[in-house]
Amino acid sequence: ALDEAVERAERRRAEEALRESEERYTLAVQGARDGLWDWDLRSGGLYLSPRWKEMLGYDEHEIGAAPEEWLGRVHPNETDRLDAQLRAHLDGRTPHFEFEHRLRQRDGSYRWVLARGLAVGSGTDRAHRIAGSLTDISERKKAEEELLRNAFFDRLTNLPSRALFENRLDRALRIAGRRKDYTFAVLFLDIDRFKDVNDSLGHPAGDQLLAAFARKLEGFLRPGDTVARFGGDEFAMLLEDIRDEAHATMIADRILKGVSEPFPVGGHELMVTASIGLVLNSPAHDGAGAYLRSADAAMYRAKSLGRARLEVFDDKMHARSLELLTLEKDLRHALERSEFVLYYQPFVSLERGAITGCEALLRWIHPTRGLLLPGEFIPIAEETGLIVPIGEWVLHTACAQLQRWLGAGLPRLDLAVNLSARQFNHRDLGAVVTRALDESGLDPARLKLELTESMVMGYSPQTQRTIDFLKHLGIELSIDDFGTGYSSLAYLKRFPCTSLKIDRSFVQDVTTDPDDAAIATAIISLAHNLRMRVIAEGIETEGQRQFLERERCDEGQGFFFSRPVPADEFLLFVKRT
Template sequence: MSAPHDHSEPLILVVDDDQATRLMLRRALERDGYRVEEAVDGGQALEIFDRSHPDLVLMDAVMPGIDGFTACAKLRSLPGGDLTPVLIITGLDDEESVNRAFESGASDYVHKPIRWAVLRQRVRRMLTESRAEKRVNHLAYHDPLTDLPNRQRFADQLEQSTDLARRRGQPLALLFLDLDRFKLINDSLGHGAGDLLLQSVAQRLTACVRKGDIVGRLGGDEFTVIVEGVASAQEAALIAQKVLVVLAEPFMLDSREVFVTASIGIALYPFDGGDHGTLLKNADVAMYRAKDYGRNNYQFYTAEMSARAMERLELENDLRRALERNEFLLHYQPQVHLASGEIIGLEALIRWHHPDLGMVPPADFIQPAEETGLIVPIGEWVLFSACQQARAWQDAGHQRVRVAVNLSGRQLKQRDLVDTVRGVLSDTGLDPKWLELELTESSIMQNDKLTRSTLWELHDMGVRLSIDDFGTGYSSLSYLKRFPIDTLKIDRSFVRDITTDPDDAAIATAIIAMAHNLKLDVVAEGVETVEQRQFLQDRGCDAIQGYLVSRPVPAAMLDQMLAPKVVQSSDKVG
């Protein structure tokens, strides 16, 4: 049986030791147009799954050998098993069996005797949700502009490649590429032309490297290439030189000829780093050395390349003193309800006014803060300041709105997080219902047991919880059932081309529909045009956030917007 992507009809794997049950299920499913494979026990089911990659598994619980519960748990660890829905069909109807099914990774559970009308609807719904989830997952791990592996996916692939290189005893080269003066092209020709250029660069890179080499886009104008099995540094240099030559050819952007060059840093495993993180960091350092050497060249990493690392260290030292020097401030970005046009929330966004460097972008200090642990005290300051400001607005008679505060993964790991939030709310006098905590998908999956306990305590306290940048991280619907989430925020990468890209439109529509089926609210981020707002409103999105409404602004600039006499309308938002 060939893989499911070779056929339009979904493939369903039926697992049951009873031949009569398998026969009845096969006939019912084939009448509805599905392809069917059968397995008589859990062991055979795992073999068929690994070979055929079915779209849905119907699994009996009690079977000889490997039972359905065990098979389901093992299936989840197979390639693609984490995204394939499993429906347990069994005569067991006690609570312990139901709990065991879900703990084993089952997506749903139905009892025998089978009610065929119910089963048909359940199968249809699970397949529809699974297709949408897989599309979300693909976009979560691939850059939507170039379809190359994104930062998270590339990091996983680099880790796998370094592990393989270690086992084989072979060197590996990592090329870190940054386009030269890309901002000038963006600013002069527009973001549309910039996007076309990035797509063309991705195509040329993929075409010019060797078969089996892995090209990724980390973001912006940064690309990376994994070159496995290099015989020498000279071989890596030849590939880098080939990339420079290929990129030196003119690009045609909307009938305009554009020239672009690149700076490339090269790090070799195991000489320049024994793990994927160190290798990526050192290739990045080498790339900046190539920039310093006049651009349009490549440089190998050397231990002497410490200037940028020293700058990073100085930034971290300044970051440690920024809190006590009161250098941080908050800006707020409104969230507007699409149906009423009213402001329903404000996301608190931190800014750093450095005494020497001026305004430091969050992208330059959030990651160092996370890595050093400084994000915890900084996060507490943000939480307190935002709650204090929200209460101040209420005391001034302004419109009552929720204030949303981002929680980092490291903050979520703090065992005293609930006490911290409770203390801040008590000290500021803010009712918990006016606080929303925004979490990322990846952060809540890092410690499932602790996270679940923490989030339920916050929920019981009355604090609202939202998933930020939905669709860019873990992207599995299963955690939405386990955690008390109130809101999904559609990532701006899906919103940007929502009116022109069918994939983005389909993903956004699916997220809205799935969220509402789970009784969750939906907020779309990065809304910049009236057309985007109308698209989202037509599909039932609850609220929007972005430059169409307002840029992030200081608290003082929101006083008029929150004044009780001001009536917000959808016309004013646009």
């Protein structure tokens, strides 16, 4: 009798444990809002859960139990790949089934979903059943498409970006290499005195002018030509398959005349002019970069000769190139002459208003040209490899400075330092970082290294080893300028980054542009779901700060709080705050 009582008690405990397990599973499925499917490969029956059908806009009884109910709704571009993925798993060639695809909804539109599944066999027999889940990933796909578009198109004008322009210029170079009768021209265009428009009418008027100017330029395109915005008021055009220089200059002259007509902007009729530099393909240029530099030099010559004119690149324009060479020579001696300084810009908690850290920003005090910003010399440093010793100096100097501040009683602050692609890929990076920490005595947890999206996405075993080593030291990694690179959200799961920065281009108009607001909100939500902190850069107004705080962005950076300032001014700023 005692044995029977024990057996009944154990059976009750087992049943209770099973019931609790089933409840946990049910709650997990309901919480995840995933659809479920179960395919009996022997009978051909396919179970689709109510949530599966609901995702596509159907009631529970409107879809039957045949495999065609699923497979027949797959987008035609993805049916073959879905079939291949299923077969690979059922044949035992993959450990599990996972495939992103589009399914046709009741209204005829398509929704992005992620199907996951696992096959079940019987002993050594072929799989007789496969079951899994279906997740709605349409919002993620929408965000990915938006981020990808931002990498190749300018958000203000909808023109191709520099990246896409260089891609098409590379293609033109390949065609020219195959066809001796193929000629192309590259034009650099700059709106004359554009700064006056911004200063007198404000940046919104300047943006309106840029958009209108872009539409005007598009009107001069022939089939196959490209016009792109490079940033600010700089534009570039690629004229493909032209007859000769006279043909190219004729098109450029028409552009000069066309853009000199008045532009209606903000209740004003703006009369603007443009300066254009032109270069034709020739053996003297060995790549896209060389053409862009030559067209840029020709454009600057047009500016210097009075603006509102066209200049064709020739040998006399090497002066600009010589100027860059001189700058490179000076750059090689800048370290030994102690001409570099660091400025610091604070990070501020949007919830508490407290300073949480700072970013170290490089400046060059040139002996004849004065204070130079990174954009004026970092590209040269990258190209020549000087960025490696310069970057090492930045890291050592910034770590030592923060340690001095902490030793003087400042609150615990984090320090962010940008890494360039060349630094990140250098084999000695780990040793450089270790040395900077050891010599300064700084706690590794206080150091944050900022990487760009393209650096993280350029995966290689060396990349992984570098990231693993930095994480082993206890250093935080952050994605800088998120949303401006060749974005794929998958890499965020793969790499152990603890924070990301929303690029200033998304912050600028969050209070006036619903699309920018939606993108910023989506990035914040995405990062938080991946347990990452979010910093918004480029905050300049109280309205932007309030919006980002409301959307639970963690920290902010920008002129609203403080411009980048020298070390002594930053110390005073922190003490005052």
